[in-house]
Amino acid sequence: MIGALARKFFGSANDRRVKGYQSRVAAINALEPEVAALSDDALKARTAEFKAQLEAGKTLDDLLVPAFATVREAAKRTLGQRHFDVQLIGGMVLHEGDIAEMKTGEGKTLVATLAVYLNALAGKGVHVVTVNDYLAKRDSGWMGQIYSFLGLTTGVIVHGLDDAERQAAYACDITYGTNNEYGFDYLRDNMKYRLEDMVQRKHFYAIVDEVDSILIDEARTPLIISGPLDDRSEFYNTIDTFLPKLEKTTDFEVDEKQRTVTLTEAGMEKIETLLRDAGQLKGENLYDVENVSVVHHINQALRAHSLFNRDKDYIVRDDEVIIIDEFTGRMMQGRRYSEGLHQALEAKEHVTVQPENQTLASITFQNYFRMYKKLAGMTGTALTEADELFDIYKLEVVEVPTNVGIGRMDEDDEVYRTQDEKHAAILAEIERANARMQPVLVGTASIEKSEVLGEYLLKNGYKLIDFTKPKAMDKLYAAARSGKPAKLFAVLNARFHEQEAYIVAEAGVPGAITIATNMAGRGTDIKLGGSVEMRAQIETADIADEAEKAAKIAEIKAEIERFREIVLNAKEVVEIEPAKGSKPAKTVEKPGGLYIMGSERHESRRIDNQLRGRSGRQGDPGRSKFFLSLEDDLMRIFGSDRLDTMLTRLGLKEGEAIIHPWINKALEKAQQKVEARNFDIRKNLLKYDDVQNDQRKVIFEQRVDLMQNDSVAETVNDMRRAFVEDLVTKHVPENQYAEQWDVAGLKEELKRVLDLDLPVDEWAKEEGIADEELLNRIEQKADEHMAAKVAQWGPDVMRYVEKTILLQTLDHLWREHLVMLDHLRQVIGLRGYGQRDPLQEYKAEAFNLFEAMISNLREAVTAQLMRVEIVPPDVQPELPVMEAHKLDYNTGEDEMAFANAALAPMGQQQPAAARDPNNQDTWGKVGRNEDCPCGSGKKFKHCHGRYA
Structure with missing residues (x-):
């Protein structure tokens, strides 16, 4: 209560921070007339002036006011857009390295230009991170006009570029690209053999668009570079034939909450018999050590059949299983689950089974983005995850006020008992909205559900718009002109990915009905009445005459303005029936604008807020309402049984809904529990990955140091001497008599590793010889052996060979080490049964494995160099053919791995x-x-x- 009173009198911490920006906003506004009076050349010259001031000792903070004023003026001249005062505030938040939460339609893309320009003046490269290639290309071209006008260069990183193109893009002042491309480029760079082949510069400053989607939703799936293993397609098909013979509950149990499937004892016995009959079982039983791989693949096949649904988690097209992104509903073309899960899905769907992969390098998004000296982000929905964003990334969320107040009405949820009742209610609501020409956007959680709803509309007299045909929207435009609903609808999901921008842009036309999967990161605003730009692009494509084209655009603008008025006036007047014995009926006017209908709640409140945020942009009116049923996933998994029983007792009739603010609060609490659980999963993942990350930093820094040195002769000499010393210490312990030395073992190891046949047995018989003298003689012979190779091939060739072998061996052992860490992570939880902390055990074991890897490195490099025979044409090192993945350690799968991402730079x-x-x-x-x-x-x- 005291806190509430304090906020009332002094404002919240967010209010006080926003207020603190006002003085600089006023200073930028005061400069506007002066900057507006400058010529184009004079305005562009300010960039060179700012850079000179930075070199003279000024800081970026000192230049913020004049730099922001300069960008605002450049935007007016190039794009015809002027930054609002609240956009200036958003730019300051981004410059300070925090997250600007700005509602949909507030112009976040334009906001970023302020902080991007200011920080690009430092000349160290600014990265703008987007959620897909389309937005990276669009924003770099669109906002690049401002940067180019001011004399800065802009590059874009998208899938399919070669190394030269990537180097050029990263060398620009500003680089746009997707989170995946940045991460994979970092991993690929740390597998290169020459510094000049690396494409990225240092990680100076990054702005992450849709920051909640990238740093939270995708953070649980680390990036993986992997290489192919042997083809085992027959094995997967054999395993798949067993699955129909297993029965749920008796042979295996499914836990939907934990996303796990486990065999029962009866199921194990049945599988053992089937495997034995098929000749796939080694040893006595399923859990013999020889069958670890078999058990793993049986579990993956069970998961493929029990937890993954066609047209929800993936679709099958052209003999391929294509993953659907759970957050955006898009097809992830070319991406694959790993750990054998994708192969299990391919066997399940009876398509060609592709080979699986092994890990070559990996990093989490958390650890990748924490490498930036300064990180910032922007989104419409971050406050619900503010704790996690600060805890993991030290990013504070600042809620930037809207330029115009939000005019959207968010109504209470309607809860029905069954899916059918819910669909009937959604259809009735669509009917009423369509009759008054109010555009409707219906949000669904998956492709499957969007198509079920689409089928429901088709059965009830609605027709699907075919966007693959020219003039697809003409009937809808004609209906809007006549004022009579056309009963047409569009479906926006992964199957219609190519028409996405067009469908979204026209979702605000009077009478439009759009069914969409998750609306995160679509990057296209829904404008009431429709989009002038989209219609002009399509309808003037065949007009060559400029005057005719201008007249057509003017006609489109006038029509869209008329359409906008229709949508604004599509209000609904509702009479609320009074309760018995109360006052007369009350009339409520519900606003026009875009009507958002949610067909179910998501696990995350942010996804719901993103859907709602599509309506009510820039002060426009709008409505939103969610329609739920007790059969929805969230309700079903998180305890709807008791609610169903209660509603039955209360006498809820078929077709009736329960509507109450308490239901909304209860659902919100359920969502908060799911969010907290997901946060714990991501935090736990990060704790384990931090162990690997410390080792990764050491290895990657060591590689760069090795590549920077012209010669690694001193390093390999030190390795050889350290190995010889370890070898002698092992076989000739200190303070022991010569008779106790393992001379035969030492002689054998010297021959095996160093290819030296030395008379150590004779030396050991010499009177008074000490272990130190023995060590010196062996080192001398080893040095002479290497000196002879240098004399034979020349110092330049040997320096090259030494560096090549050292880097290749380091990479090979690092890959093996990653596999060992993966296996360790999978079993370390069992230590908890012994009352030991699995994380601490993992740290200790991982450290021991790392030390063993370094010891193996010394031996392997020494052995290869002592035995190497050089054939000049064969010396050039070669990177393996690679694929890229995103591994979820907690569920044991690689999500959204894309097979072609790493191939383009090297050729497929x-x-x-x-x-x-x-x-x-x-x-x-x-x-x-x-x-x-x-x-x-x-x-x-x-x-x-x-x-x-």
Whole structure:
């Protein structure tokens, strides 16, 4: 209560912070007339002036006011848009390295230009992170006009660029790209063998668009670079044939909350029998050590059949299983689950089973984005996750006020007993809205549910708009002109990905009905009446005459303004029936504008808020309401049984809904519990990954140091001496008599590892010889052996060979180490049964494994260099063919892994049948030891792949 009183008199902490920006906003506004009077050249020259001031000792904070005023004026001249005062505040929040929460339609894309320009003046590169390639390309081209006008360069990183194109984009003052591309480029850079091949610069400053989606929703799935293993498609198909023979509850149990499936004892016995009959079981039983891999793949097959649903989690198209992003409803073309899960899905759907992969490098988004010296973000929905964003990233959320007050009415949820009753209620509400020409956006949680709802509309006389045909919207426009509803609807989900921007832009036309999966990160505003830009682009595409085109655009603008008025006036007057014995009926006017209908609640309140936020932009009126049923996933999984019983007792009739603010609060609490659980999962993931991250930093920094040095001779010499010392200490312990030395073992190890046949047995018989003297003689012989190789091949060749072998061996052992850490993570939880903290145990074991890896590195590098024979054309190191993934350690799957992301920079390997011997463009990536595609009969490395 005291806190509430304090907020009333002094304002909240957020209010006070926003108020603190007002003085600088006033200073920027005061500069506007002076800056507006400058010529284009004079305005552009301010960039050079600002850079000179920075070199002279001024800070970016000192330049904020004049720099913001400059960007505002440049935006007016290039885009015809002027930053509002609240947008200036948003820009200041971003510059300070925090999150600006700004409602949909407040112009976040334009806001970013202020902080981007100011920080780009430092010349260290600014990264703007978007959720998809479309937005990266759109925003870099659109906002790039401002930067180009002011003399700064803009690059864009999207899927499919080669290394030269990526280097050029990262070298720009400002670089736009997706979170995945930035992360994968970082991992690929740390697998390169030369500094000049690396594409990224240092991580100076980044602004993350849709920051909650990227830093929270996607943070549980680390980025993985992996390489292919042997083909085991028959094994997956064999396992899949067992699944129909298993029965739920008796043979296996499903936990939807935890997303796990476990075999019962009866199920294990049945599977053992089936495996034994199929010749796939080694040893006596399923849990013998030889069958660990088999058990893992059975579990993945169970998960594929029990937890993953076609047209919700994935779709099947053109002999492929294509993943659907749970947060956006988009098809993730080319992306694959790993750990054998995608192969299990392919076997389940009877499509071609592709080979699986092994991890080569990995990083979480948390650890990638924490590398930036300064990080900022913007979104419409971050306050519900403010604690997590501060806890993990030290980012504070600042709620920036809207330019115009929000005019949207958010109504209480309507809860029905069954899905059918809910669909009937949604249809009735659509009917009423359509009759008064109010545009409707119906939000669904998955493709499957959007199509169920679409089928329901089709059965009830509505027609689907086919956006693949020209003039698809003409009937809807004609209906809007006549004022009579056309009963047409559009579906926006992964199946209609290509028409996404058009469907979203026209969702505000009078009488439009749009069914959409999650609306996070769509990046296109829904404007009441429709989009001038989208219609002009489509309807003037065939008009060559400029005057005719201008007249057509003016006609479109006038019509959209008329449409807007229709939508604004599509109000609903509702008479609320009085309770018995109370006052007369009350009339309530519900606003026009875009009507948002949610077909169910999501696990996260943010997703619901993102859907609601599509209505009521820039002061427009609007409505939102959620329709729920007790059969919805959230209600079903989180305890609707008791509620169903209670409603039955209360006599709730079919078709009736329960509507009460208490229901909303109860649902919100359920959502908060789910969010808290997901936060714990992500936090736990980060604790484990921090252990790996400390080791990753050491390895990656060591690689860069090695590549920077012209010679690593001193490093490999130290490794060789350390290895010899360890070897001698092991076989010739200190303070022991010569008779107790393991001379035979030492001689054998020297021959095996160093390829040195030394008379250590003779030396050991010499009177008075000490272990130190023995060590010195062995080191001397080893040094002489290496000196002979240097003399034979020359210092330059040996320096190159040393660096190559050191880097390749380090990479190989690091990959093996990653696999060991993955296996360790999967079993370390069992230590909890022994009253030991699994995390502390993991830290200790991971440290021991890391030390063992370093010891193995010394031995492996020493052994290879002592034995190396050099054939000049074969020395060049080669990166493996790679794929990229996003691994969820907690569910044991790689989510949204995309197979082609890492291939473009190196060239994709082509099947032999697709290669034309006379056309090298068709060869793609050819392995060094493959037969040359030209047909010469030689290996590629000795033919067209030979180094000059």
